Amino acid sequence: MTRYILRRLIAMPFLVLGIVTLAFLLTTVTKGDPLTAIVSDRQLNNPEVVAAAKAKWGLDRSLPERYVIYVGNLLTGDMGTSFITRRPVAQDVLYRLPATMELVIAAMAVGATIGISLGVLAAYFRNTAIDHAARFFALFGSSIPVFWLGLALLYVFSVQWGILPGPGRLDARATPPPMVTGFMTVDTLMAGNVRLFLDAVWHLILPAFVLGWAVAGTISRLVRANMLEVLSREFILTARAKGAGEFRVVIRHALRNTLVPTLTVIGYSFAYLLTGAVLTETIFSWPGMGSYAVDAARGLDFPAIIGVTIVGGVIFLITNLLTDIAYVVANPRVRLG
Amino acid sequence: MSAHTPLFEVRDLRVAFGPGGILGEAVRGISLHVDHGEVLGIVGESGSGKSVGMLAALGLQPEGARVSGSVRFKGRELVGLPRRDLRELRGSRIGMIFQDPLSSLNPVMTVGDQIAEAVRLHNRDMSRKAALDRAKDLLALVSIPQPDRRLQQYPHEFSGGMRQRVMIAMAVANDPDLLIADEPTTALDVTVQAQIMDVLADLKQRLKIGLILITHDLGVLAGHADRVAVIYAGQVVEQAGVDDLFARPGHPYTRGLIASIPDMTRMDDRLFSIEGTPPALGHLPSGCAFNPRCTVAQDVCRHLAPQTHVEGDHNATCHFAFQNVVSAA
Numbered sequence: 001m002t003r004y005i006l007r008r009l010i011a012m013p014f015l016v017l018g019i020v021t022l023a024f025l026l027t028t029v030t031k032g033d034p035l036t037a038i039v040s041d042r043q044l045n046n047p048e049v050v051a052a053a054k055a056k057w058g059l060d061r062s063l064p065e066r067y068v069i070y071v072g073n074l075l076t077g078d079m080g081t082s083f084i085t086r087r088p089v090a091q092d093v094l095y096r097l098p099a100t101m102e103l104v105i106a107a108m109a110v111g112a113t114i115g116i117s118l119g120v121l122a123a124y125f126r127n128t129a130i131d132h133a134a135r136f137f138a139l140f141g142s143s144i145p146v147f148w149l150g151l152a153l154l155y156v157f158s159v160q161w162g163i164l165p166g167p168g169r170l171d172a173r174a175t176p177p178p179m180v181t182g183f184m185t186v187d188t189l190m191a192g193n194v195r196l197f198l199d200a201v202w203h204l205i206l207p208a209f210v211l212g213w214a215v216a217g218t219i220s221r222l223v224r225a226n227m228l229e230v231l232s233r234e235f236i237l238t239a240r241a242k243g244a245g246e247f248r249v250v251i252r253h254a255l256r257n258t259l260v261p262t263l264t265v266i267g268y269s270f271a272y273l274l275t276g277a278v279l280t281e282t283i284f285s286w287p288g289m290g291s292y293a294v295d296a297a298r299g300l301d302f303p304a305i306i307g308v309t310i311v312g313g314v315i316f317l318i319t320n321l322l323t324d325i326a327y328v329v330a331n332p333r334v335r336l337g
Numbered sequence: 338m339s340a341h342t343p344l345f346e347v348r349d350l351r352v353a354f355g356p357g358g359i360l361g362e363a364v365r366g367i368s369l370h371v372d373h374g375e376v377l378g379i380v381g382e383s384g385s386g387k388s389v390g391m392l393a394a395l396g397l398q399p400e401g402a403r404v405s406g407s408v409r410f411k412g413r414e415l416v417g418l419p420r421r422d423l424r425e426l427r428g429s430r431i432g433m434i435f436q437d438p439l440s441s442l443n444p445v446m447t448v449g450d451q452i453a454e455a456v457r458l459h460n461r462d463m464s465r466k467a468a469l470d471r472a473k474d475l476l477a478l479v480s481i482p483q484p485d486r487r488l489q490q491y492p493h494e495f496s497g498g499m500r501q502r503v504m505i506a507m508a509v510a511n512d513p514d515l516l517i518a519d520e521p522t523t524a525l526d527v528t529v530q531a532q533i534m535d536v537l538a539d540l541k542q543r544l545k546i547g548l549i550l551i552t553h554d555l556g557v558l559a560g561h562a563d564r565v566a567v568i569y570a571g572q573v574v575e576q577a578g579v580d581d582l583f584a585r586p587g588h589p590y591t592r593g594l595i596a597s598i599p600d601m602t603r604m605d606d607r608l609f610s611i612e613g614t615p616p617a618l619g620h621l622p623s624g625c626a627f628n629p630r631c632t633v634a635q636d637v638c639r640h641l642a643p644q645t646h647v648e649g650d651h652n653a654t655c656h657f658a659f660q661n662v663v664s665a666a
């Protein structure tokens with residue numbers, strides 16, 4: 001097992017380099033002149049800025065030399081300056097990534113919890129009203145577009161009923177806590193402000209649910225199918241013959257045997273959540289990577305686009321790696337074989 | 338019949354499938370009993386209702402099955418008992434082991450955890466540590482070498498015979514009064530079969546349990562059972578002490594089963610088998626269920642269900658029970 005994980009870890013830097021290379025090639029193909037991918041249109045007439053950029057990114061040199069310089073800059077955390085925010089892209093990312101991660105993790109928690117529970121219930125009570133309701137919930141979640149769902153739920157729960165807050169991470173009148181981790185739930189707690197923490201959680205609910213619904217649907221279908229298969233296996237009879245109660249039979253014996261495929265689908269749903277976050281963040285005015293990417297794409301903010309590409313790609317690689325490791329760890333036959 | 342209460346007594350047990358029993362009865366009124374320290378063999382072809390019957394007796398029938406009749410354990414009626422009370426009996430007073438030890442063990446739990454679970458389910462305040470210690474002793478009891486190391490392994494790391502020993506250890510974890518072994522050796526190699534039978538015989542001696550041994554091989558019962566119930570199409574067609582049964586089989590089906598036991602001493606390897614197949618669920622012939630396959634069947638067998646003929650402790654359900662002693666072979 002260690003050998004497998006080691007092999008995967010060794011491969012990581014090369015995969016990251018692959019993403020970086022792709023991103024670099026992007027900078028060289030845009031609009032012909034690489035300068036336009038580094039300096040905004042408005043600044044192109046400013047000789048000082050242009051000269052500084054040329055020197056920094058080695059634009060007078062050959063392509064391979066520029067590649068080395070580019071990678072070198074990246075290694076020091078320099079991804080260039082955003083045309084729109086005029087701040088270093090790395091700084092923007094550092095500020096916005098935690099907001100996205102908080103949303104995605106919350107959505108994943110919502111999706112996994114609802115998905116697994118529904119899947120287990122649907123399997124145990126197969127062909128009953130519970131099963132049909134779960135099937136409808138899953139179908140609905142995966143066929144309704146995120147932006148429609150987001151707007152509809154916002155309208156109903158926030159505008160009409162007023163039981164959930166509107167867009168944003170905190171009440172507009174509240175003063176945000178000093179940024180430490182960038183996770184609003186964590187930072188409010190670190191600031192010792194429980195009321196603000198609850199407000200942050202309150203604001204997370206709707207976007208996390210909107211983003212997590214489709215994932216919950218996918219997971220529930222998979223868990224249901226796996227549970228049905230496992231529940232018909234003989235060791236379930238053994239567990240009952242031992243005197244185990246139904247709850248123990250279902251959770252400890254059956255569900256545990258569906259852990260491996262479930263973990264896998266949860267892990268791979270991360271990529272979906274990252275893409276889904278783009279729309280969700282836009283609807284909920286969530287200051288994360290998704291809305292940053294949308295702004296960047298709209299404004300042809302190349303340094304930002306490339307920064308988002310690299311960071312997104314690396315996150316994707318890491319979650320896939322973690323998923324594969326979890327797969328191995330959770331499966332005794334693979335682990336020992 | 339003696340007046341005392343048997344350890345386990347089944348009377349007129351019926352199991353029907355389908356809504357309103359529309360698919361037919363897999364078990365059609367089985368009656369049998371077993372006492373402490375006694376081995377009852379149940380023999381019959383595949384599909385005769387052996388497993389469904391014994392599982393239903395413990396409330397473990399498949400979903401949608403309808404169970405009726407009476408099952409008494411130490412005088413207490415089990416049919417209709419609340420699920421909770423049944424659970425308390427299962428795994429503590431009554432242990433069960435199944436045919437295929439690999440699929441009967443949870444593949445993602447260590448063997449130690451699975452045995453310890455059986456212990457703790459019926460000893461709520463026992464610590465995990467104490468339960469694992471007990472599991473270790475149990476592995477030693479069924480002669481598994483290096484129990485310490487084995488506890489931490491998963492079922493797939495065991496051989497077939499060792500897995501069945503684990504199942505046995507789990508079934509006797511709480512010193513049950515009754516052990517039901519459903520074809521415990523069918524999935525195993527011939528050499529291993531004998532070992533597992535020895536383990537069971539040894540446990541029966543040591544723990545003084547009643548043992549119900551289900552098999553489709555009458556030969557297995559020859560050296561191990563005290564009494565035998567022969568099941569055909571969901572009914573007991575003959576019941577007798579084991580020696581009596583072999584010496585004086587009263588039912589043509591039993592004679593057929595005896596004739597199909599592979600004989601190691603005979604050099605020709607032609608094996609007798611009863612012609613035809615047992616009736617499918619819900620497709621019983623009229624008269625005696627065995628009549629289409631019976632070599633001595635008469636007209637009456639095709640029209641009239643036979644009565645049970647009793648001769649002492651020996652009974653057989655056949656129009657011509659104990660009459661045609663000529664071997665069917």
Ligand SMILES: Nc1ncnc2c1ncn2[C@@H]1O[C@H](COP(=O)(O)OP(=O)(O)OP(=O)(O)O)[C@@H](O)[C@H]1O
Nearest residue numbers: 354363382383384385386387388389390399553618
């Ligand atoms: N869930 C079910 N639904 C319908 N019929 C069933 C179901 N389970 C078992 N049966 C039927 O019940 C009958 C008895 O099956 P059972 O498993 O008890 O046979 P068996 O004597 O144990 O045979 P084997 O030697 O193969 O284990 C079979 O005809 C089978 O088709």
Ligand SMILES: [Mg+2]
Nearest residue numbers: 387388389519
């Ligand atoms: Mg069976």
